Structure formats: structure tokens, C-alpha cells
Amino acid sequence: MSSIPENQSRIVLRKRPTTGIVAGYESEDATFAKEVAKVPRSESELKEGDVLVKVEYVSLDPAMRGWLRDARSYLPPVQIGEVMRAGGVGTVVLSRFEGLSKGDKVSGITGWQEYATLPGKACEKRKIPPGCSLLDYLGPLGSSGQTAYWGIFDVGRIKSGDVVVVTGAAGSVGSMVVQLAKMKGCKVIAIAGSEEKCKWLKESLKADEALDYKAPDFFSTYREIATKKYGYIDVIFENVGGEVLDRSLLMLKPGARIAFCGAISDYNNPKPKGLTNYQAMIAMRVKLQGFIVFDYQKRYPEAEKEIAEWLRDGRLERKFHIAQGGLEGCPQALNDLFEGKNIGKMVAKVN
Amino acid sequence: MSSIPENQSRIVLRKRPTTGIVAGYESEDATFAKEVAKVPRSESELKEGDVLVKVEYVSLDPAMRGWLRDARSYLPPVQIGEVMRAGGVGTVVLSRFEGLSKGDKVSGITGWQEYATLPGKACEKRKIPPGCSLLDYLGPLGSSGQTAYWGIFDVGRIKSGDVVVVTGAAGSVGSMVVQLAKMKGCKVIAIAGSEEKCKWLKESLKADEALDYKAPDFFSTYREIATKKYGYIDVIFENVGGEVLDRSLLMLKPGARIAFCGAISDYNNPKPKGLTNYQAMIAMRVKLQGFIVFDYQKRYPEAEKEIAEWLRDGRLERKFHIAQGGLEGCPQALNDLFEGKNIGKMVAKVN
Numbered sequence: 001m002s003s004i005p006e007n008q009s010r011i012v013l014r015k016r017p018t019t020g021i022v023a024g025y026e027s028e029d030a031t032f033a034k035e036v037a038k039v040p041r042s043e044s045e046l047k048e049g050d051v052l053v054k055v056e057y058v059s060l061d062p063a064m065r066g067w068l069r070d071a072r073s074y075l076p077p078v079q080i081g082e083v084m085r086a087g088g089v090g091t092v093v094l095s096r097f098e099g100l101s102k103g104d105k106v107s108g109i110t111g112w113q114e115y116a117t118l119p120g121k122a123c124e125k126r127k128i129p130p131g132c133s134l135l136d137y138l139g140p141l142g143s144s145g146q147t148a149y150w151g152i153f154d155v156g157r158i159k160s161g162d163v164v165v166v167t168g169a170a171g172s173v174g175s176m177v178v179q180l181a182k183m184k185g186c187k188v189i190a191i192a193g194s195e196e197k198c199k200w201l202k203e204s205l206k207a208d209e210a211l212d213y214k215a216p217d218f219f220s221t222y223r224e225i226a227t228k229k230y231g232y233i234d235v236i237f238e239n240v241g242g243e244v245l246d247r248s249l250l251m252l253k254p255g256a257r258i259a260f261c262g263a264i265s266d267y268n269n270p271k272p273k274g275l276t277n278y279q280a281m282i283a284m285r286v287k288l289q290g291f292i293v294f295d296y297q298k299r300y301p302e303a304e305k306e307i308a309e310w311l312r313d314g315r316l317e318r319k320f321h322i323a324q325g326g327l328e329g330c331p332q333a334l335n336d337l338f339e340g341k342n343i344g345k346m347v348a349k350v351n
Numbered sequence: 352m353s354s355i356p357e358n359q360s361r362i363v364l365r366k367r368p369t370t371g372i373v374a375g376y377e378s379e380d381a382t383f384a385k386e387v388a389k390v391p392r393s394e395s396e397l398k399e400g401d402v403l404v405k406v407e408y409v410s411l412d413p414a415m416r417g418w419l420r421d422a423r424s425y426l427p428p429v430q431i432g433e434v435m436r437a438g439g440v441g442t443v444v445l446s447r448f449e450g451l452s453k454g455d456k457v458s459g460i461t462g463w464q465e466y467a468t469l470p471g472k473a474c475e476k477r478k479i480p481p482g483c484s485l486l487d488y489l490g491p492l493g494s495s496g497q498t499a500y501w502g503i504f505d506v507g508r509i510k511s512g513d514v515v516v517v518t519g520a521a522g523s524v525g526s527m528v529v530q531l532a533k534m535k536g537c538k539v540i541a542i543a544g545s546e547e548k549c550k551w552l553k554e555s556l557k558a559d560e561a562l563d564y565k566a567p568d569f570f571s572t573y574r575e576i577a578t579k580k581y582g583y584i585d586v587i588f589e590n591v592g593g594e595v596l597d598r599s600l601l602m603l604k605p606g607a608r609i610a611f612c613g614a615i616s617d618y619n620n621p622k623p624k625g626l627t628n629y630q631a632m633i634a635m636r637v638k639l640q641g642f643i644v645f646d647y648q649k650r651y652p653e654a655e656k657e658i659a660e661w662l663r664d665g666r667l668e669r670k671f672h673i674a675q676g677g678l679e680g681c682p683q684a685l686n687d688l689f690e691g692k693n694i695g696k697m698v699a700k701v702n
Contacts (some may be wrong), residue, residue: 066634073634074605241630254425263630274625279592279614281641283417283424288639290632 004041004052004093009034010113011330013078016068020268020338023331031068032084032112032331039115043094051120052094055110059087059138060323060333060346061172062239065267074292083111084330087143089134090116090351092123099124107137112330114350139318139345140176140307147261147293148176148237149303153184155291156235156259160185163230165248168239168264169207170197172345177237178205179316187230191222191244193340200343204317213244226251240265242272249277249286258288268338319344326350355392355403355444360385361464362681364429367419371619371689374682382419383435383463383682390466394445402471403445406461410438410489411674411684411697412523413590416618425643434462435681438494440485441467441702443474450475458488463681465701490669490696491527491658498612498644499527499588500654504535506642507586507610511536514581516599519590519615520558521548523696528588529556530667538581542573542595544691551694555668564595577602591616593623600628600637609639619689670695677701 014033015022022029040046067085070077078085088110092100097120100106105128110116128137139145151173152158164181168174169190178201181188190207192198198210209225211218222244226233232253238245241263266272281288296303310316321342323333327350337346365384366373373380391403418436421428429436439461443451448471451457456479461467479488490496502524503509515532519525520541529552532539541558543549549561560576562569573595577584583604589596592614617623632639647654661667672693674684678701688697 074636246625260633262633266630272627272630274597274627275629276623276625278626278629279617279623281639282611282613283643284641285425285643285646286641288632290635290637292634292636295636 004039004054004115006039006041007036008039008114009327010037010083010111011035011327012083013068013080015080016070017268019270021065021068021331021334023335030331034328037113040094040117043096046094046096046117049097049120050117051092051097051100051106051123053088053090053106053108053110053116053118053123054093055088055090055114055116055350056134057089057138057347058110058112058327058330058350059142060330060337060348061087061143062262062264062267062337064334065338074294083113085109086112086330087138088116088350089128089137089142095120097121097124100127105130105132105134107134107142112327112348114327135320135345135347136311136318138347139172139320140311140316141304143293144172144345145176145307146296146300146303147173148180149307150293150296150299151259151261151291152177152180152235152237154296155289156237156257158184158186158235162186162234163189163226163232163253165189165191165226165233165236166207166239167191167237167244168262169201169210170194170343171239173261174237174239175201175205175318175344176316178207181237182206183310183315186235189222189226189230189233191240197340197343200319219247222247223251232256235259237261238263242266246273246275246277249275249280252280252284252286254284256284256286258286260288260290264338321346323348355390355405355466357390357392358387359390359465360678361388361434361462362386362678363434364419364431366431367421368619370621372416372419372682372685374686381682385679388464391445391468394447397445397447397468400448400471401468402443402448402451402457402474404439404441404457404459404461404467404469404474405444406439406441406465406467406701407485408440408489408698409461409463409678409681409701410493411681411688411699412438412494413613413615413618413688415685416689425645434464436460437463437681438489439467439701440479440488440493446471448472448475451478456481456483456485458485458493463678465678486671486696486698487662487669489698490523490671491662491667492655494644495523495696496527496658497647497651497654498524499531500658501644501647501650502610502612502642503528503531503586503588505647506640507588507608509535509537509586513537513585514540514577514583514604516540516542516577516584516587517558517590518542518588518595519613520552520561521545521694522590523693524612525588525590526552526556526669526695527667529558532588533557534661534666537586540573540577540581540584542591548694551670570598573598574602583607586610588612589614593617597624597626597628600626600631603631603635603637605635607635607637609637611639611641615689672697674699
């Protein structure tokens with residue numbers, strides 16, 4: 001008898017949010033709905049080439065907010081009634097793909113559900129070596145790590161001695177960027193949203209400065225440190241956008257680069273204030289470049305190899321924030337992410 | 352007896368403007384003042400290496416507004432009491448530099464004055480070949496042409512078939528960009544501020560589209576043309592900034608480039624509205640890059656050679672708008688430039 005249950009829970013998109021996500025499942029404005037769905041229980045129920053993955057953890061990322069928007073973007077929007085798109089890791093429990101067997105661990109776009117039927121070919125590329133931490137494949141060895149790596153090295157083009165500002169620095173991507181920039185010999189000014197985060201950034205991740213943007217004197221402190229103490233900024237790794245980015249535009253060195261990864265402060269905002277200091281980018285010859293990590297997919301193995309070595313050597317730290325409530329808690333966890341309640345990578349335990 | 356007068360007129364900065372330039376010389380808020388100053392009348396009054404240039408035309412450029420601001424920029428601000436900085440062309444009338452003789456024509460940073468004492472070495476590099484039009488050396492063969500050339504080719508990296516938007520398209524730089532992009536085989540959407548300008552852009556400069564941003568239905572027409580008719584934008588050459596740039600951010604193709612040259616619509620605005628659609632640059636992996644033509648100074652001869660050939664072959668058109676009132680009229684002419692009263696390059700005749 002199969003150990004696979006007949007039915008599974010999954011979370012589907014119910015209603016597009018206009019501002020923030022409406023968590024919970026009771027309200028008539030609830031963004032998501034819970035569903036019960038059949039699970040394939042034998043290989044004969046799978047298409048040739050597919051595998052069934054028992055999902056262990058799913059990822060919670062700021063970018064998900066963008067996937068809910070019915071707008072032209074780098075991926076099609078999640079459709080109403082569709083399982084919420086999400087990265088995940090788990091175990092192959094059925095396989096009709098010759099490159100994968102039962103028991104293999106993989107990562108992939110599992111979605112918010114307990115069991116995911118996925119193309120074996122894609123999973124094979126994201127196979128997790130035996131003995132490795134599954135969670136790492138949602139963090140430093142997953143898209144967060146890849147985003148940090150390509151964003152800071154390829155887009156930001158940091159070099160030793162650069163003054164680098166990282167916003168959202170205690171998040172999954174930001175905390176990696178801080179460490180990569182330090183390894184490269186940069187001066188790092190990390191910006192995050194609590195004293196606890198700042199303490200971690202300074203003490204464990206060795207950021208030269210860690211500034212709490214919720215502190216009342218934040219803007220004057222930031223300006224003083226970035227311009228007077230460090231002599232203006234070479235590179236910004238931007239995860240947050242909004243007011244902090246706008247003010248940062250006045251603190252850049254000639255030829256500065258902005259690796260524009262995210263703007264979490266404005267994702268829920270239907271009327272963002274916008275960048276009023278944009279003119280400063282002319283005089284300072286600034287390059288602001290948006291990027292999406294999926295464009296680097298072919299080069300993931302290069303980054304993965306390096307990051308895996310640094311993890312083994314103990315040169316990279318990472319934290320995970322396991323969301324409350326498992327799969328069902330995912331909508332609320334996404335809100336928590338927008339409120340900055342996590343330190344490190346936010347994930348939900350599904351199975 | 353020297354034909355050089357004992358005294359000359361010159362225009363100096365009197366008071367930094369907070370919004371627009373206050374033209375005229377009577378108001379207590381007047382931005383500029385007229386002055387009478389001594390002119391060297393014999394070589395013995397010059398320093399070794401210097402030349403005296405009788406200025407024929409001076410340039411009027413949007414960038415001058417930035418030079419009046421007491422802020423960190425690519426050049427030091429013009430100081431109160433200092434002759435207003437400006438490009439100019441004229442004739443050497445005294446020389447203590449062996450590379451230049453009386454009668455030689457040169458361009459240089461003459462400032463708003465009738466006679467300029469300049470380092471011969473810098474002038475020698477900007478010597479105007481006999482028989483060439485002095486005005487061209489303020490236009491297509493001067494910094495306007497260089498700005499267009501390096502901005503569209505090196506920053507914008509246009510290639511044949513690209514959909515290219517040019518704002519401020521009937522100005523000195525914009526009108527060159529339109530033509531360079533057409534020569535490269537691009538589809539050009541030119542944006543300018545009057546029907547007359549649009550007619551010139553379409554009929555003479557062969558822009559594929561010319562849109563009057565003052566027309567009541569401009570934004571819907573622009574969107575329709577850029578997205579539906581041409582399938583979104585590859586490259587923007589931005590001279591104007593503000594609302595048009597902000598809306599353009601939603602019409603870009605993946606990997607689009609913005610060569611960010613100027614933001615004339617906001618130079619006089621102490622509280623610009625800013626780019627509210629900046630987030631779109633992430634999903635579309637847009638590169639927005641500010642640039643200053645002076646960074647290309649070493650490579651000017653490359654561009655000059657090509658542009659000179661195109662002018663000789665009749666492949667490039669140019670227009671000059673000679674400001675009213677000569678040297679004295681310069682402050683008002685600068686305001687006229689901000690109001691878009693010019694078609695082509697705005698200059699003032701000084702001598």
C-alpha cells in the first residue's frame with residue numbers, strides 16, 4: 001500500500017490584492033483559499049517524464065507579491081484558482097523520469113502544496129546531493145544565494161575597497177550580500193529594521209556599520225556615515241526601494257552602481273512616492289540596473305560551487321525563519337515578511 | 352594701435368536661483384549682473400601659454416542650470432561674482448602660446464563675455480579648421496554632437512531595429528540623436544513640444560513618429576504607439592525627465608537601456624514629483640545610466656571625424672536658434688530654452 005495519502009492540502013490564489021495581502025481564509029477579501037486535491041498514488045497516474053515530490057519546505061519571498069499582480073512582468077501572473085507559485089524542496093516519492101528515483105531530494109517550483117507533480121528534467125538539474133541540508137537549497141544554495149551572488153558581483157561589480165550599502169540586509173538575500181561584499185574586501189553599510197537585526201549584522205556577519213532604519217535619527221546618521229565617515233557610496237544592493245533609496249541617490253560617488261533587486265517597501269503601495277532625487281544620477285554618472293536572477297540560470301552551477309565551498313569552510317552564515325502554521329500559515333508568513341519579522345530566510349514547513 | 356577695446360561687457364552670477372532663472376538685470380532677485388571689465392590689449396598683458404579669444408558665439412545649454420546650484424556635481428558650481436560658464440567659439444586675437452596664432456578659430460569654455468583669456472593648450476585641441484562653420488562647433492561638432500553620439504551609441508548601445516524614444520527631440524542634442532538612430536536603422540519615436548517641432552522631426556529628420564507632448568491626448572497616443580504599434584521600447588535617450596520618463600518606465604522591453612542625459616523638466620523644480628514607476632525597472636531588467644559627455648573627452652576626435660563626414664555628405668541636418676539681444680540677452684535666452692522656444696541649438700551672438 002502506498003504511503004501517499006489520497007488527498008492533499010494546497011493554497012490557491014483567490015483574489016488579487018490591491019494593497020497588502022489579506023491573510024486568513026475567512027474574509028471575503030482573503031487573497032488565498034485552501035483546497036483539497038487528489039494526489040497521484042502510483043506511477044501509472046503520472047505522465048511519462050514527471051515525478052511526484054513530497055514537499056518538505058516552501059520558500060516565502062518578497063517577489064511573490066509581484067507574481068500576484070496582473071501585469072506584464074518576467075513571469076506570467078499566478079492565475080485566479082491556481083496553486084500559489086513558490087520555490088520548494090522535498091523528496092521524490094514517485095518517478096517516471098529515469099534520472100530520478102524514489103528518495104532523491106530535489107528543489108523546484110513546487111508551489112504551496114503538500115505534493116507537487118513536476119517535470120523530472122527540471123528537478124534533475126536541481127537535485128540535492130545526499131547529506132546536504134534541504135534548507136540550504138532554499139537559502140544560500142537556492143535562488144536567494146544566486147540572487148546575492150550575481151547581483152553583487154555581476155550587476156554591482158564590486159571591487160575591494162568599495163563602499164557598499166545593502167538594504168534589507170538581514171533578509172535572505174541581503175545577509176548573503178553583506179558577507180560576499182565583506183569577503184571581497186568592501187566596506188559594508190548594512191541597513192535593516194531592528195536592533196536585533198543590526199546586532200546580528202555587525203557581530204556575526206561583520207558588517208562595518210549596521211543601521212536601524214526605524215531609529216528616529218536614521219537619515220541623519222546614515223548620511224553622516226555614508227558621506228563623512230566613508231566618503232560616499234560606490235555600490236548599493238537595493239532590496240527595499242522607497243525613501244531610503246531616494247535619499248541614497250544623493251550620497252553616491254561618480255560612477256556608482258545600483259544593483260536593483262527589489263523594492264519591498266513599495267510592493268504593497270498602489271501610489272509609491274517615487275524617486276524624487278533621480279536627477280542626481282546624471283551628474284554622478286550612476287548606473288541603476290534592475291535584474292532578475294532567473295536570467296543567470298545557466299550559470300547557477302558556477303555560483304553554487306563557490307557558495308557550497310564557503311559554507312563548508314564556515315565562511316558564510318545563514319539563518320532560517322520557520323513560519324508559524326506550516327502550509328496554512330503561508331499567507332500570514334508573507335505578510336510577516338513585508339513587516340520584516342524574519343531574520344534570514346523565511347520558509348514554511350509543509351511535511 | 353590695437354583693435355581690441357579697452358573694456359568689455361561680461362555677465363556674472365549674482366544670486367543663485369531657487370526655482371527658475373530671474374532674467375533681466377533690474378530686479379533684486381536677478382540671477383545675473385552685467386559688468387564692465389578690462390581686456391588685455393597686448394601680448395605682454397597675457398601669461399605665457401595663454402591666448403585672448405574674441406568670442407563670436409556662446410552656447411546656451413540646459414546643463415547650465417545645474418552649474419548654478421551649490422551642490423556636489425561633475426563640475427564645481429559657478430561662484431557668485433564669477434563670469435557665467437559657457438562654451439563658446441571665436442578668434443584668437445592675442446597669443447602667447449606657440450601652437451596658436453592671431454586669426455585662428457577655436458572653441459572653448461569662453462564664458463558669457465566678449466573676450467576670454469584662455470589656456471592655449473586647451474584651445475589648440477579645439478582648433479576649428481579653416482573654412483568650417485563656427486556655429487557647427489557649438490552644435491553637431493561641439494558638445495551637443497558629442498553628447499548625442501556617445502549617449503546613443505555607447506550608453507544606449509542601439510542596434511538596428513531597436514525602438515528608440517528620444518525626448519527633447521527638437522533640441523540641440525535630441526535632434527542629433529534622432530538622426531544618428533535613424534542612420535543606425537532604428538525605429539525612432541521623437542517627443543517634442545510643438546507641432547512645428549514635430550513637423551521638422553518627421554519631415555526633415557525622418558523620425559518614424561513625432562509626438563507633441565503638449566497635445567491633450569499625448570499620453571494615450573504615446574502609449575498606444577510605443578506599445579501596440581512598435582511593441583515596446585528598447586532604448587530611451589532622455590533629455591527631459593519628469594512625467595514622460597515616469598510613464599515611459601512602464602513601456603520598456605526586457606533589457607531596455609535608458610541613456611540618461613538630462614531632466615530639463617525638473618531642473619527648475621525644487622520638489623520634483625519623481626519616478627513613481629521605478630519598480631518596473633526590476634522586472635524588465637532595465638539599465639538606467641546617467642552620463643556626462645566630458646567623460647568622453649579623450650575620444651572626441653573619433654566622434655568628430657564621423658560627424659564631420661556625415662555633415663559633408665549632407666546626412667545630418669542641424670538648426671541654430673540665435674537668441675535675441677546678444678550677450679545681454681543670455682539670461683532670457685536660457686529661460687527660453689527651458690520653455691522650449693528653440694528649435695535646434697540655442698546660441699547667442701556676442702561679437
